[in-house]
Amino acid sequence: MIGKLEMFIALAHERHFGRAAESLGITQPTLSTGIRQLEEQLGVKLVQRGSRFGGLTPEGQRALVWARQIVGDARRLRDEMRARREGLSGNLRLAVIPTALTWAARLAHRFQRRHPNVDFTILSRPSNEILTLLEDLEIDAGISYLDNEPLGRVSTQELYRERYALLCQPDHPLAGRAALDWAEIGTTQLCLLTPDMQNRRIVNRHLMEAGLSPRIGTTSNSTVVLASLVAAGGWATILPTGLAAYLAEGHGLSHIPIGPADPGHAVGLVAAHQKPHTPVLQSLLAEARSLSERDDA
Template sequence: MLNKLEMFIALAKEQHFGRAADSLGITQPTLSAGIKQLEAELGVKLVQRGSRYGGLTPEGARALDWARQIVGDARRLRDEMRFSREGLTGHLRLAVIPTALTWASRLSARFSAAHPNVTFTILSRTSIQILNMLENLEADVGLSYLDNEPLGRVQVQELYREDYALVCAPDDPAAGRTDIGWTDIGTRTLCLLTPDMQNRRIINRAFMEAGQTPNVRMESNSTVVLVSHVEQGGWSTVLPGDMAASLSLGRDVAVVPIRSDRPGPSVGLVAPYQEPQTPVLQALLDEARALSD
């Protein structure tokens, strides 16, 4: 039944038989047959369908929660048994907000040095996408903001507090300053992250609290694009200080810290709440705790 539950989860996520089959590497007839067999075993109709996918039935919506729990538990069981045979080994899928990618690299490098038999896939995603990926079992753990959006029933481990910096041209009058305020930035020609990024919403709130309406002339979901625009001249951007320092290396730009009278947003690991955690995931949470000290 386990493989049929995985088919059901994929179909609920993709909401399309063809895309769900592709995501699993199977044919659409195989997927359709698997869903029908699952319905027969459970004795209820799970999916509304005519010529195409029509959504889950009420029974299907309830079954989806059970399917995610059962599949997740089965994966954890496999991890536990592998740990008892082989020690700490396996693969971690880490979904990360774009502004925390430097911290993701720092964490995964430290972890890999201590546990060389564990491999990583690191994906850049928005904070909302990360929560959806955790719910749909597409990611094992996220690296995201901890205190700005509802996280649900999860386990968290803070890594750091985010601060901010202005990235500007080296001949900009602000380039020689030790710091700068939000009120001094609002009138600049800015390129910022897109509004679907939580970082952008945090920055918008900082400008609003400073009584500023930022002059945003270009938006991108890539921090590299933002710093490249600054390097071309005539633009400024605002990024977390750690990311600004990393992206400015080797580039003809200046980084100026932005003053703040309050702690920045908390950023850290977000993992589905479960007892016990898998050995690999618990080791990653422990590594994050050590890195944050």
């Protein structure tokens, strides 16, 4: 039953029989047979079928809620028993907003020093995808904004407060400043993250409130691309202060904090709300709390 429920969850996520089968590493006929057998066991039609996937039936939508809960509980049971038998081990899957990837690396490094049998898979994803991935059981946790969009029923642990800096060449007219106001960015030619990124929406709001409409010549969903453009010359970008400092050091660039100072936007670890959490996930939340406290010290 658990295996068939996992097939059903994958199909609901991919909305395509071929892609769902590929994601599970099985053939499409095997997936189709598993879904039919699940429908027979439950006594209802779950999937609208035609020449292609036609969506879930109303019964299928309700069954999906139960399927996620049952499969999630089964995985937590398996992980807890393995932890009791072997200690903390396995693979933790994290989806992380691009501007927090350096924090994800710090968290994984600290965690693995304590628990060397736990591996990490770290994926870069926009914030609006992270909650969906959690809900679909595609990841174990994420690092995202905590206070800018509705999160629903999740467990959270703040890591840091996001504030911003201008990343530019050392010969840029603003490079010698100790700090900047948003209005001083003026007509600076910028390259920024793509509009689907929450960081970009926050930056847009600050620019708009300062009465600015700067030319944004290039956008990318990669902060590495933005830093490379700045290093090539003629561009500047706006990134969180910690990330800007990290990229500046590696490329010989300047970074200037942008004010006025405010509380910033909370960024932290998010995980599905569970009682209890698995030992691995509980330890990850504790490590995130320790990392946050150390950074604040």
